[in-house]
Amino acid sequence: MLRWWIEMSRVLYGMLVASFVAFLASHLVLAGRLAMRHPRGLGVLALFVPPVAPVLGVRAGLVRNTVAWVASVALYAALVALSLR
Secondary structure: OHHHHHHHHHHHHHHHHHHHHHHHHHHHHHHHHHHOOOOOHHHHHHHHOHHHHHHHHHHOOOHHHHHHHHHHHHHHHHHHHHHOO
16 A cells, blocks of 8 residues: 555656646746747746736737646646645
């Protein structure tokens, strides 16, 4: 029983790290693509204020990037909640 718990902890930890890396990557891509648009300050704002990034992404028409950002945050939050259980 204890070995099973240790293995599941390792799997959960790996999934947490992978989902956090996915969030960082999607956040950087979204902020970078926003910075390439006309008001460049929006990309900088999205980089340093993460909750603003999906709102600006939808307004700029970057729906796929925004969906990836929201999905990665949701996955990471679910895994954090599961790990605290």
